[in-house]
Amino acid sequence: VTEAELLAELGQTREALFAEFDRTPVGHHSPALERLLLKFRGAPVTGKYVLLVLEPHRRWMLATLTGRRGDPVRPIDNRVFTDLLDAERAVFRLRWQALVGGPPA
Amino acid sequence: VTLDYITGYADQISVAPGETIRFMVSARGATAVAADVVRTRCGDRNPAGPGFSETPVVTGIEGRYPVEERHCPAGSYLRAPDSPRLQGLESFTLQVVVWPTLPGRAEQALLGTWSATARRGFVLLLDAQGVATLRLGDGQQVVDLSSGCPLQPRHWYLLAASYDAASGQLTLRQEPLARAADGDVPLDVKRDVRLGPLASTAPFLLAAWQVTPERVGGHYDGKLERPRVADRALSCQEIELLRGDNVPPALAQHLVAAWAFQDEIATTAVPDRSANALHAEAINLPARGMTDSTWRGTDRHWRDAPAQYAAIHFHHDDIYNAGWPATVTLPVPADLPSGLYALRLVAGDLEDRIPFAVRPPRGKATAPIAFLASSATWMAYGNLNPLPFDIAELLSGRLIQLTPANLLIDAHPEWGGSLYDVHADGSGVCYSSRLRPMLNMRPGYISSFGCQGSGLREFNADTHVVDWLDSTGQPYDVVTDEDLHAEGLDLLQRYRVVVTGTHPEYFSTAMLEAVRAWRDEGGRLMVLGGNGFYWRIAYHASLPGVMEVRRSGPAIRTWECQPGEDVQSFDGEIGGLWRHLGKAPQSSVGAGFVAEGFDVSSYYRRSPASRDPRAAFIFDGLEDVEIIGDFGCQGGGAAGVEIDRADLRLGTPAHALILGTSEGHTESYRLVNEEISIAIPNVTGGSNPRIAADLVFFESPGGGAVFNTGSIAWAGSLSHANYANNVARITSNVLRRFLDPSPIVRHRGSGK
Numbered sequence: 001v002t003e004a005e006l007l008a009e010l011g012q013t014r015e016a017l018f019a020e021f022d023r024t025p026v027g028h029h030s031p032a033l034e035r036l037l038l039k040f041r042g043a044p045v046t047g048k049y050v051l052l053v054l055e056p057h058r059r060w061m062l063a064t065l066t067g068r069r070g071d072p073v074r075p076i077d078n079r080v081f082t083d084l085l086d087a088e089r090a091v092f093r094l095r096w097q098a099l100v101g102g103p104p105a
Numbered sequence: 106v107t108l109d110y111i112t113g114y115a116d117q118i119s120v121a122p123g124e125t126i127r128f129m130v131s132a133r134g135a136t137a138v139a140a141d142v143v144r145t146r147c148g149d150r151n152p153a154g155p156g157f158s159e160t161p162v163v164t165g166i167e168g169r170y171p172v173e174e175r176h177c178p179a180g181s182y183l184r185a186p187d188s189p190r191l192q193g194l195e196s197f198t199l200q201v202v203v204w205p206t207l208p209g210r211a212e213q214a215l216l217g218t219w220s221a222t223a224r225r226g227f228v229l230l231l232d233a234q235g236v237a238t239l240r241l242g243d244g245q246q247v248v249d250l251s252s253g254c255p256l257q258p259r260h261w262y263l264l265a266a267s268y269d270a271a272s273g274q275l276t277l278r279q280e281p282l283a284r285a286a287d288g289d290v291p292l293d294v295k296r297d298v299r300l301g302p303l304a305s306t307a308p309f310l311l312a313a314w315q316v317t318p319e320r321v322g323g324h325y326d327g328k329l330e331r332p333r334v335a336d337r338a339l340s341c342q343e344i345e346l347l348r349g350d351n352v353p354p355a356l357a358q359h360l361v362a363a364w365a366f367q368d369e370i371a372t373t374a375v376p377d378r379s380a381n382a383l384h385a386e387a388i389n390l391p392a393r394g395m396t397d398s399t400w401r402g403t404d405r406h407w408r409d410a411p412a413q414y415a416a417i418h419f420h421h422d423d424i425y426n427a428g429w430p431a432t433v434t435l436p437v438p439a440d441l442p443s444g445l446y447a448l449r450l451v452a453g454d455l456e457d458r459i460p461f462a463v464r465p466p467r468g469k470a471t472a473p474i475a476f477l478a479s480s481a482t483w484m485a486y487g488n489l490n491p492l493p494f495d496i497a498e499l500l501s502g503r504l505i506q507l508t509p510a511n512l513l514i515d516a517h518p519e520w521g522g523s524l525y526d527v528h529a530d531g532s533g534v535c536y537s538s539r540l541r542p543m544l545n546m547r548p549g550y551i552s553s554f555g556c557q558g559s560g561l562r563e564f565n566a567d568t569h570v571v572d573w574l575d576s577t578g579q580p581y582d583v584v585t586d587e588d589l590h591a592e593g594l595d596l597l598q599r600y601r602v603v604v605t606g607t608h609p610e611y612f613s614t615a616m617l618e619a620v621r622a623w624r625d626e627g628g629r630l631m632v633l634g635g636n637g638f639y640w641r642i643a644y645h646a647s648l649p650g651v652m653e654v655r656r657s658g659p660a661i662r663t664w665e666c667q668p669g670e671d672v673q674s675f676d677g678e679i680g681g682l683w684r685h686l687g688k689a690p691q692s693s694v695g696a697g698f699v700a701e702g703f704d705v706s707s708y709y710r711r712s713p714a715s716r717d718p719r720a721a722f723i724f725d726g727l728e729d730v731e732i733i734g735d736f737g738c739q740g741g742g743a744a745g746v747e748i749d750r751a752d753l754r755l756g757t758p759a760h761a762l763i764l765g766t767s768e769g770h771t772e773s774y775r776l777v778n779e780e781i782s783i784a785i786p787n788v789t790g791g792s793n794p795r796i797a798a799d800l801v802f803f804e805s806p807g808g809g810a811v812f813n814t815g816s817i818a819w820a821g822s823l824s825h826a827n828y829a830n831n832v833a834r835i836t837s838n839v840l841r842r843f844l845d846p847s848p849i850v851r852h853r854g855s856g857k
Contacts (some may be wrong), residue, residue: 023758026503026557027705027771028791034772041502043628045495053508056150056551065492072515078515084557087506 655680692756706745
C-alpha cells in the first residue's frame with residue numbers, strides 16, 4: 001500500500017499515529033493505531049522482528065525470525081537497546097517503512 | 106548452530122526429608138560443573154521487582170561433578186520380546202494398516218528386525234520419498250522392493266510384504282483403503298532375489314529400527330493399526346483374512362504375532378493375541394486410544410468400541426524419559442524444611458537450576474499452611490516456546506523476547522514439547538513428562554506470555570507467591586499437584602489453609618475431588634492466580650512423572666483432538682475442560698477463566714458487596730480504599746495475564762461476594778473461546794464488558810472458605826512498596842483469618 005492509502009484506511013495522520021505509539025508503545029491504543037498494530041504484529045513469522053535478550057531486563061538485540069526450527073534467528077548486530085519501549089518504537093518505524101515503502105525509519 | 110548449555114532434570118518433583126533425589130545432567134561446552142542446593146526464594150530478575158533471591162543450603166553434595174553431553178532418545182516405538190520366532194524368521198509375511206503423517210521426512214520403519222548398522226534382517230518401511238518398501242539384508246547384501254508410489258499423508262493404506270526364502274520371491278502390496286487421491290489404486294509388486302540367511306540379533310521393533318544395541322532410529326510418524334507377522338509368504342486371500350481381529354484356525358498356526366493396539370490402552374503393554382504371546386512394550390509414549398481405519402463416528406470411547414481403536418499414533422519427537430545417568434544424588438537431610446529448592450549448576454558463564462519441592466515428611470504437616478505448587482501446570486507448559494509461533498506477538502501485544510533458553514529449546518526438539526505444542530507432524534502433544542529438561546520451568550525464566558515488566562508465568566511467577574509467603578514470616582509447607590493426586594483428601598486434611606500458585610490450571614479428577622471435598626469440610630483455600638481449575642488431566646498409573654491432556658471442545662487451545670480421540674488413554678476418562686465435564690471452575694473456586702492478554706494489567710474497583718460485614722476482615726485497614734492493585738511488576742496491575750470471572754450459571758455460589766472487579770483491560774485481552782458460542786465482533790478488552798477479573802470470597806459449608814483473586818498478575822503486585830500495599834494487605838488479611846481455626850460462618854440475614 002502507499003502511505004496515503006494506509007492513512008486513508010486508518011483515518012488518521014502519520015504524525016498522530018507516531019505520536020500516539022511513541023507515547024504508549026504497549027497498552028491502550030486508539031482504534032486506528034490498534035488496527036495498524038494488528039497488521040504489524042500479525043505478520044508471518046518469516047522476517048518478523050524479535051528481541052534477543054542479551055542481559056535480562058537490561059539489554060536486547062534486534063533480530064528477525066527465519067521461520068525455521070534449528071536456525072531460528074538472524075541478529076541485527078548494531079541494533080542493541082537498553083529500553084524495551086525504545087525497541088518497540090524502532091521496530092514500529094521499521095515496519096512502517098516496510099509496509100508503505102518509505103520513510104520514516 | 107550449536108549452543109553451549111548445562112541442563113538436566115530430577116527424577117522427582119517432590120521429595121520428602123530423608124529420601125533421595127537424583128539429578129541427571131547434560132552439558133555442552135563444559136566438562137565439569139559446580140553443584141549445590143539452593144532454596145528458591147524469588148526467581149524474578151526484574152530490577153523493579155522483589156529481586157532474584159536464593160539461599161544456598163549445605164547438604165553435603167556441594168562440589169564439582171564431571172559432565173558430558175547426553176543424547177535424548179526421542180521417538181516412540183514398540184519393542185517385541187526377543188524370540189527366535191521373530192528374529193529367526195526366514196520366510197515371512199508382514200502386514201499393517203498405516204496412516205502416515207510425514208511420509209517423505211526420512212526413511213521410516215514400520216515393523217521388522219532390521220539392524221541399520223549390521224544391515225541384516227527385514228523391515229517394512231517408508232523410504233525417504235514416502236514409498237512403501239520391503240528391505241532385506243543378510244549382512245552382505247541389501248535388497249529393496251518398493252511399491253513405486255508414495256503414500257499420501259493422512260490416508261489409510263494396507264501394506265503387506267512377504268518373502269519366501271526357498272523361491273527368493275519378495276512381494277509387496279500397497280492398498281489404499283479410500284481412493285481419495287488420483288492414482289490411488291492397489292499396487293502389487295514382486296521381485297526375485299538371492300540372499301543368505303536374514304536371521305537378526307536386532308529386536309523386532311514397530312515404528313523404529315535398531316541402529317546400535319544402545320540406539321534406535323528410523324522413527325515413524327503416523328498411525329499403525331493391526332500389525333501381523335506370519336511365518337510364511339501368505340496369499341492375497343490369507344492377508345485379507347488376517348486383517349480382522351479373529352484369526353481363522355487354519356491360519357493361526359502360521360501367525361507369529363498379531364498385536365492388539367486396542368488392548369491395555371492405559372498401560373505400556375501391547376498384547377499379542379497370537380498363540381506365541383509376544384507382548385510388546387510401548388516406549389516413549391506413543392499416543393494410544395487412537396481411532397483406526399474402521400472408526401465410524403458412532404462411539405467416542407475406546408472402551409465402548411475397542412475394535413475401532415486399534416491404532417497407535419507414533420511420533421519421532423515423542424519422549425518420556427531421557428534416561429540419562431545420575432550426575433548428582435542428593436540424600437535430602439532429615440531436617441531440611443519443606444520449601445521450593447533447586448540444584449544449582451554452574452560452569453563458567455553457563456548455569457542452570459533444576460527445581461524440586463521438599464515436601465514435609467510423609468504423613469505429616471509441619472505448618473498450618475500448604476503452598477500447593479502447580480507442578481501439573483509447570484509440566485503442561487514445559488518447553489513452550491514463542492518461536493516459531495506465528496501468533497506469539499499478536500497474543501502478547503509487544504515484541505517477543507528470546508532468551509538463551511528459547512534458542513536451546515528450539516535447537517533441541519528431542520527434549521520434547523509442551524502440551525501446547527504440536528508434534529512435527531502437526532498432531533497435538535498430549536503427554537508431558539518431567540523426566541527430560543524443561544527449560545522454562547526455571548527460576549529466572551522470562552516469558553513473552555507474562556506481562557510487561559517481569560514477564561513471568563507458571564513456575565517463575567509462582568516464586569512471587571513463595572517470596573510473599575516468606576515475607577509474612579508464616580511457616581508453610583510445600584506440596585505439589587503430584588502429592589495431591591496421590592494422597593488426595595488425606596494430604597489436604599493436614600492443613601488449615603492451602604495457598605495456590607498463580608496458575609493452578611490442570612487438575613486430575615482425584616485432585617479436583619479432593620480440593621472440593623476439603624473445601625466443604627472446612628478447608629480454607631486461597632487461589633492466588635488465574636485460569637484455575639480448568640483442564641482435566643490424567644496421570645499414568647505406573648509411569649511416574651507424566652501427565653496427559655486431551656484438548657477437546659471449545660477452550661483456549663493450540664491444537665485439537667482428532668474426532669473420537671478425546672478420551673484420556675491413561676485412565677479412560679473423558680478429557681477436556683472441567684467446564685464441559687460438569688465442574689466449571691466457578692463451581693470449585695467461585696471464578697473461572699474469561700480472558701487473557703499479555704501486554705499490561707489493570708486494577709480492581711471495589712464493589713458494594715465488599716462492604717458486607719462478612720468481608721470486613723478482608724479489607725481491615727483498607728476501609729477507604731476503592732482501587733485495588735493499580736501497581737505491580739506483572740504489567741503494572743494486579744488484574745492481568747489470565748483472568749477469571751464469577752458466573753452463577755457456571756456454579757459460583759449464590760452467596761459468594763464479588764469483592765471487586767477489574768476494568769479497563771486493553772485490546773490485547775481476548776475473550777476465551779468457550780465464552781463465545783456464536784462469532785461476535787466484540788471479543789476484546791475495549792469492547793466487551795465480560796473481560797474482567799472478579800475478586801471472589803465465599804464461605805463453604807464446614808466453616809471453611811474460598812478466596813480467589815481471579816488473576817495471574819495478582820502475585821506480581823504483592824511485593825510493591827516493600828510488601829506494604831493493598832494487594833499484600835488483602836492477601837495477608839485473608840491468610841490471617843483463614844489461619845484462625847474458628848469457623849468462618851455466614852450468618853443468615855447477613856449479606857445478600
